[in-house]
Amino acid sequence: MPSFPTYAVTVDLVVLTVRDGALAALLVRRAAAPYRGRWALPGGFVLPDEDLAGAAARELAEETGLVPDAVHLEQLRTYGAPKRDPRGRVVTVAYLALLPDLPAPVAGTDAAAARWWPVEGVLGESVRLAFDHERIVGDGVERARAKLEYTPLGAAFCPAEFTIAELRQIYEAVWGTTLDPRNFHRKVTGTPGFVVETAGSTTRNGGRPARLYRRGEATLLHPAMLRP
Amino acid sequence: MPSFPTYAVTVDLVVLTVRDGALAALLVRRAAAPYRGRWALPGGFVLPDEDLAGAAARELAEETGLVPDAVHLEQLRTYGAPKRDPRGRVVTVAYLALLPDLPAPVAGTDAAAARWWPVEGVLGESVRLAFDHERIVGDGVERARAKLEYTPLGAAFCPAEFTIAELRQIYEAVWGTTLDPRNFHRKVTGTPGFVVETAGSTTRNGGRPARLYRRGEATLLHPAMLRP
């Protein structure tokens, strides 16, 4: 076997939630060069004895304190342009995490600060990210938008029990559109396995009491719910 | 910055075509240990000054002689389990390539042999692959099957000009189903940008002459064409 080059391998996380009616990404402020002071995706090196998903889960736990069972975590894409990190060749495997809106604080261990940023600002001009992280966020957001179409994954943004209207607001925030409440209700409750009814109901959103639902068993929607 | 581990990074290619009515993958026979003599995906190390897609395009050209413009090439997924390569930690970025059936010979430069294998045999028991390549092939096949649903990518398996029936046979081979010729014809010709009619026609398949079409501009199908 001939000699071969080796590279640093990291995982970076696009952690998304819906806060205040808007899709938001978790970012950390870099404490060291390069890009010191810039906002960046949470992430870190892959340790010698862990696999990629394990590294992603570990980083997610370090940043949010969340156990992996409670969140949706999937591989997004790998980025390895030669000059994407000025320190040398770094290949990063990006993961996408979808979370309910956390009341819990976001305590970073090795970052100067961590906070949620609305993706509108991240993909616009108001926040400039380190490295190629803006593109990674964009890919993650597009993946999330697409997955809401053909999977019941919108519920991953909701707490354990939620109303149909709350789920609809997730879709509206992620897609940046408005949806007809009646048609959305018909689609969600009419698709087997999308959600399952629970005993409870709530009036926390005002108006007539709404039934509470839990996530269903389905992993794929047939037919899909397409963006307008 | 603390010290960090580095790993070998490779690209592996899942190259798919449709031959003799069946979906087939390009495999090479390993000339060296480990897994010497086993069939494996074509691939190789990422060179220090090339990006991941460039490495994939280079490997594809080395194996098939094809220029990247003529083929569909997309990143599939990254595999990095600690023990996936007995020689040490190797992270591989898999790419998926879709090709028309090549009359051209498949001349490998550094492999003992190269040939097309029906994926049915590869995912079954009749061919045993090296490393975790069977799983990678499985992921690539599933990606291809899914992409035929919501993109016009089936045409990537066809030569520059093709008939609707030839395109239908691609779908039937990839999905392993039969499709109603009349409904398929209606769907394909009725979706703007899926295919564009050319002046020619052919009787190479017997029967009434069929119009020839070229790939259209569309990249997404709305609505999708779902597997039965």
Next chain:
DNA sequence: GGTGTAATCGTCAAGATGACGATTACACTG
């Protein structure tokens, strides 16, 4: 000219969707 083989065009019922009216059940207010 008749026959075989596909390609292409039509028809129809069933299912899904978008638009939107009507009703229901609670909290809140005066």
Next chain:
DNA sequence: CAGTGTAATCGTCATCTTGACGATTACACC
């Protein structure tokens, strides 16, 4: 405590898409 506001939920209807399948067309070959 009846009236009012706010959502949730249920219905209706025209339109679009799909699956199933009949009918017609155009060529090659006998």
